Amino acid sequence: xxxxxxxxxxxLREHKTKTLIIGLLVAFGVSLMVIGNSVLESITQGMEAxxxxxxxxxxIIRNTYDEPVAFIGAFGAxxxxxxxxTDVIGTLDDAADVNAYTPLLSGIASLNQDDxxxxxxxxxxxxxxxxxxxxxxxxxxxxGRELTDGETGIMLSQTIVDAVQIEHDIVLNIGxxxxxxxxxxxxxxxxxxxxIIGIGEYxxxxxxxxxxxxxxxxxxxxxxxxxxxxxxxxxxxxxVDTSEDALFGGSSISDANSEDALFGGGFVRDAxxxxxxxxxxxxxxxxxSVRDQFLALDNNAWHFLLVDTNxxxxxxxxxxxxxxxxxxxxxxxxxxxxxxxxxxxxLQTTLNIIIVVIVIVAVIIIMNTLVISVTERLAEIGTxxxxxxxxxxxxxxxxxxVLTITALFGLVGIAVGSATIGLLNAIGLPASNFFLxxxxxxxxxxxxxxxxxxxxxxxxxxxxxxxxxxxxxxxALGVSPVQAMQxx
Amino acid sequence: xxxxxxxxxxxxALVTTAYKTGSHAPIRIERYLNMAIVSLKDVEKIYPxxxxxxxxxxxxxxxxxxxxxVSIAGPSGSGKSTILNLIGCIDTASSGQVVINGVExxxxxxxxxxNLRHEVLGFIFQSFNLIPVxxxxxxxxxxxxxxxxxxxxxxxxxxINYLIDAVGLDKWSTHKPNELSGGQRQRVAIARALxxxxxxVMADEPTANLDSVTSEAIIDLMKKMNRELxxxxxxxxxxxxxxNIADHVIRLQDGLVVQDYKPSNGTPxxxxxxxxxxxxx
Numbered sequence: 001x002x003x004x005x006x007x008x009x010x011x012l013r014e015h016k017t018k019t020l021i022i023g024l025l026v027a028f029g030v031s032l033m034v035i036g037n038s039v040l041e042s043i044t045q046g047m048e049a050x051x052x053x054x055x056x057x058x059x060i061i062r063n064t065y066d067e068p069v070a071f072i073g074a075f076g077a078x079x080x081x082x083x084x085x086t087d088v089i090g091t092l093d094d095a096a097d098v099n100a101y102t103p104l105l106s107g108i109a110s111l112n113q114d115d116x117x118x119x120x121x122x123x124x125x126x127x128x129x130x131x132x133x134x135x136x137x138x139x140x141x142x143x144g145r146e147l148t149d150g151e152t153g154i155m156l157s158q159t160i161v162d163a164v165q166i167e168h169d170i171v172l173n174i175g176x177x178x179x180x181x182x183x184x185x186x187x188x189x190x191x192x193x194x195x196i197i198g199i200g201e202y203x204x205x206x207x208x209x210x211x212x213x214x215x216x217x218x219x220x221x222x223x224x225x226x227x228x229x230x231x232x233x234x235x236x237x238x239x240v241d242t243s244e245d246a247l248f249g250g251s252s253i254s255d256a257n258s259e260d261a262l263f264g265g266g267f268v269r270d271a272x273x274x275x276x277x278x279x280x281x282x283x284x285x286x287x288x289s290v291r292d293q294f295l296a297l298d299n300n301a302w303h304f305l306l307v308d309t310n311x312x313x314x315x316x317x318x319x320x321x322x323x324x325x326x327x328x329x330x331x332x333x334x335x336x337x338x339x340x341x342x343x344x345x346x347l348q349t350t351l352n353i354i355i356v357v358i359v360i361v362a363v364i365i366i367m368n369t370l371v372i373s374v375t376e377r378l379a380e381i382g383t384x385x386x387x388x389x390x391x392x393x394x395x396x397x398x399x400x401x402v403l404t405i406t407a408l409f410g411l412v413g414i415a416v417g418s419a420t421i422g423l424l425n426a427i428g429l430p431a432s433n434f435f436l437x438x439x440x441x442x443x444x445x446x447x448x449x450x451x452x453x454x455x456x457x458x459x460x461x462x463x464x465x466x467x468x469x470x471x472x473x474x475x476a477l478g479v480s481p482v483q484a485m486q487x488x
Numbered sequence: 489x490x491x492x493x494x495x496x497x498x499x500x501a502l503v504t505t506a507y508k509t510g511s512h513a514p515i516r517i518e519r520y521l522n523m524a525i526v527s528l529k530d531v532e533k534i535y536p537x538x539x540x541x542x543x544x545x546x547x548x549x550x551x552x553x554x555x556x557x558v559s560i561a562g563p564s565g566s567g568k569s570t571i572l573n574l575i576g577c578i579d580t581a582s583s584g585q586v587v588i589n590g591v592e593x594x595x596x597x598x599x600x601x602x603n604l605r606h607e608v609l610g611f612i613f614q615s616f617n618l619i620p621v622x623x624x625x626x627x628x629x630x631x632x633x634x635x636x637x638x639x640x641x642x643x644x645x646x647x648i649n650y651l652i653d654a655v656g657l658d659k660w661s662t663h664k665p666n667e668l669s670g671g672q673r674q675r676v677a678i679a680r681a682l683x684x685x686x687x688x689v690m691a692d693e694p695t696a697n698l699d700s701v702t703s704e705a706i707i708d709l710m711k712k713m714n715r716e717l718x719x720x721x722x723x724x725x726x727x728x729x730x731x732n733i734a735d736h737v738i739r740l741q742d743g744l745v746v747q748d749y750k751p752s753n754g755t756p757x758x759x760x761x762x763x764x765x766x767x768x769x
Contacts, residue, residue, distance in 0.1 A: 003626070386578050
């Protein structure tokens with residue numbers, strides 16, 4: 001064994017208390033790094049896998065909007081519908097790296113039955129064929145079946161069904177109908193009666209995601225006001241005649257202020273009403289084509305396009321570059337997760353700050369202990385210098401001791417951290433509250449050992465060791481050989 | 489005037505020493521034709537003490553020849569340790585010249601002077617200063633690990649074992665210093681000082697921490713090594729009995745050389761440095 005390592009090892013054994021103080025600090029910091037980073041990496045990886053597999057796909061295409069918008073209704077309003085939808089899907093159809101895509105609508109509505117408000121539901125309007133092809137069996141049915149293209153209905157969240165039974169003593173079954181009401185700024189409040197086609201929920205859904213119900217796209221377009229005119233106004237600025245005549249028919253209110261003018265000379269009389277004949281509403285209301293146009297739904301109105309692709313954000317943006325990309329944005333699962341992802345990453349940042357603080361404290365404690373150790377060994381260091389040891393030898397001697405202790409106890413820390421992660425994986429980390437459920441993507445987290453955290457920890461050990469030894473080394477290098485002559 | 493062959497050998501020795509220590513100082517062969525291995529010329533050492541200055545040495549001059557067994561004697565505070573520090577190249581003179589093995593030490597940088605200490609000098613300390621975590625064998629071997637070791641592994645092992653045997657510690661070679669008596673520790677220190685086969689061994693009051701019997705044994709041992717290896721021993725002491733067995737005595741008082749003589753020559757000689765500052769016994 002090299003004499004440096006021999007001296008280092010024996011000195012550490014000789015000064016057990018000092019070694020233990022430094023070693024336990026190093027082991028604690030390293031195990032905290034391994035456990036913390038592994039848990040958080042498991043959370044973010046689990047969250048990413050959960051979102052990509054269940055909810056968002058690899059990338060999300062959406063329309064730009066000046067105000068904050070969100071993927072999940074509970075986190076904010078959806079963005080405007082994708083303006084150049086047909087062009088975008090044309091491009092996606094031609095792109096080699098795009099495996100699949102499906103459009104999606106997002107909204108929030110209240111569920112009612114028999115004039116009784118049952119629950120708030122987050123609704124995703126889907127194109128069933130492409131949605132279930134891209135996300136097969138992700139919405140796990142406990143009853144009923146999946147929606148089919150062109151069918152009107154709702155696949156209701158199991159959590160909502162259970163909550164309704166508990167809170168309202170109403171059992172919702174397949175085939176029952178529920179009233180879904182939503183409000184928007186374009187068409188006001190809209191109510192639709194929907195048959196329950198299926199009951200289920202996403203796998204490991206927790207918190208908000210177990211409230212998601214799937215509905216046919218037309219229903220959600222009606223609830224969110226995605227009419228043809230509104231869409232056209234955004235995407236193509238098609239001129240629409242919004243004059244009162246156009247909206248309410250030929251009788252202009254401005255023509256006269258008289259009651260006759262407003263309602264005709266003899267409203268009932270002139271309307272050619274006969275108790276024997278059906279009422280001619282067209283004649284009464286005049287031309288309603290423009291109003292119909294406003295209320296007509298746009299079948300190409302979608303808030304999002306979820307894309308299964310090997311491309312990254314920039315790659316997909318490149319593919320879409322031939323279009324009006326200024327109005328399009330490509331997002332990742334992280335945007336889709338919204339505040340949940342922010343929460344996870346903020347937690348990771350917080351942990352890293354804590355680790356940095358621990359590292360600084362560790363460096364100071366190790367440094368002080370080493371300085372004491374050096375001052376206790378002035379004669380020894382002086383002797384080494386006197387009998388021909390260069391400054392480099394003294395530097396290497398101190399470094400060897402620091403690296404030995406940090407590596408040794410660093411490995412202990414890694415072993416303890418790994419064992420703890422193994423234990424947590426075996427018993428599971430329970431999510432005791434809503435936020436943890438959301439973060440864990442379920443009621444329990446089974447963290448996996450993060451290889452990157454191991455490397456990070458090993459790197460951290462070396463950095464801590466080197467930094468902590470700088471000052472003690474400079475003190476040792478300042479020891480004169482004359483110190484060896486000091487009488488003791 | 490020296491014989492040309494003698495000049496050649498000396499030049500080679502000086503060049504070798506300069507090469508080993510990395511010194512670029514001019515080699516003045518004339519100075520060493522008298523075989524002085526250590527030469528001090530008008531050496532002063534002044535220590536700052538707050539706003540005042542303390543003169544530890546006041547213009548000291550003397551020569552030490554190769555193979556001498558030299559005692560630097562004098563009472564406490566006379567400058568013995570200061571002179572030993574200067575000869576041992578672990579301190580620098582305030583003025584004057586210290587020449588070791590033909591090399592003017594003030595011209596060397598830290599690395600060169602460390603090399604000089606490693607190659608030319610050996611040290612025996614009053615407090616032994618062994619590395620506590622190393623065994624007797626490892627302590628003796630330690631100086632060889634600090635720099636270039638011209639010996640092979642087997643030669644090194646044989647040499648270390650010879651030294652340990654020579655100091656009478658062959659049965660203790662695996663023991664740590666804290667398992668040895670004071671005398672045994674000092675024997676280890678002597679063996680360690682000789683490990684690199686130095687030309688000069690410095691010993692700072694090597695018997696100060698030992699009882700009289702052990703002291704005598706240690707001095708005998710140093711004398712034996714001096715004879716067998718022709719190593720120059722320079723030791724400081726204030727013990728007159730030990731001074732008596734030296735073959736060159738330099739006596740100090742108040743930072744000045746008051747006696748510089750070889751007992752074999754009979755009577756003490758006047759000091760070779762500034763005669764006006766010397767007190768002749």
